[in-house]
Amino acid sequence: MLKVEHIGIAVKDLESSNMLFQTLFNSRHYKIESVDSEHVNTSFFKIGETKIELLEATDPDSAIAKFIEKRGEGIHHIAYEVADIHSEMERLSREGFTLLNDKPKKGADNKLVCFLHPKSTNGVLIELCQEITSDV
Numbered sequence: 745m746l747k748v749e750h751i752g753i754a755v756k757d758l759e760s761s762n763m764l765f766q767t768l769f770n771s772r773h774y775k776i777e778s779v780d781s782e783h784v785n786t787s788f789f790k791i792g793e794t795k796i797e798l799l800e801a802t803d804p805d806s807a808i809a810k811f812i813e814k815r816g817e818g819i820h821h822i823a824y825e826v827a828d829i830h831s832e833m834e835r836l837s838r839e840g841f842t843l844l845n846d847k848p849k850k851g852a853d854n855k856l857v858c859f860l861h862p863k864s865t866n867g868v869l870i871e872l873c874q875e876i877t878s879d880v
Contacts, residue, residue, distance in 0.1 A: 745824040745825070745826055745832070745872075746824070746825045746826060746827060747793075747824070747825050748794065748822060748823070748824060748825075749795065749823040749824055749825040749855075749871075749873050750788070750794070750795035750796065750797045750823045750853075750873075751794070751795075751796055751797070751819060751821075751822055751823070752797045752799055752819070752820040752821040752822070752823065752871070753796060753797065753798050753799065753817070753818065753819055753820060754799050754801075754808050754811050754812050754815075754817055754818060754819075754820040755798050755799065755800050755812075755817050756800070756812060756817055757800065758776070758785050758787055758798060758800035761787070761798050761800070762787050762798065765789055765796065765798065766789075769789055769791050769796075771789060771790075771791065772789075773787045773788055773789050773798075774788055774789070774790055775787070775788045775853065776788075777852050777853065778802070779851060779852045781849060781850070782806065782807065782808070782851070783801060783802045783803035783805075783806035783807075783808070783809075784799045784800060784801060784802060784806060784808050784852075785799075785800045785802055786798065786799055786800075786852045786853075787800075788852075788853060795853075797823075797852065797853075799820060808820065820869060821859070821868075821869040821870065821871050822868060822869075822870060822871070823857075823870075823871035823872070823873050824870065824871070824872055824873070825873055825874070825875075826872050826873070826874050827874070828874070829848045829856050829857075829858060829872055829873070829874040830847075830848065832872055833845075833847075833848070833858050833872065836860065836872075840864070841860050841861075841864045841865065842860065842861035842863060842864040843858060843859070843860060843861070844858070844859040844860065844861055845857075845858045845859060848872075848874070850876070851871075851873060854875060854876050855873040855874060855875060855876060856873065856874045856876055857871055857872065857873045858871070858872045859871050859872075860872070
């Protein structure tokens with residue numbers, strides 16, 4: 745794994761959360777994007793080398809809606825950049841980690857993503873992500 749790519753924060757209302765984090769970081773978000781496959785709207789902030797992704801559910805049955813219902817707003821996942829998501833998924837699977845995806849899928853911010861089940865990572869939802877390039 746190369747670095748922490750971003751920290752995902754589940755929020756009830758993206759607009760009010762954008763205002764809150766804009767004030768907190770003294771900086772505006774640089775991107776808002778819908779990810780239909782995950783039933784979320786996202787907003788990204790970049791603070792130094794760190795990105796923060798706010799996630800708002802667009803469907804009451806989505807993973808983010810269920811997360812907020814169970815735990816409330818807050819840190820949802822930590823995403824790590826990897827050079828080769830396919831080989832990293834194979835390695836982690838061999839090491840006994842439970843992957844939530846059989847193959848990477850398109851996520852926000854031009855990334856291929858795969859999640860690791862929190863039961864195999866001490867309760868932390870881990871996202872692997874790789875920049876989508878023409879040769880991926």
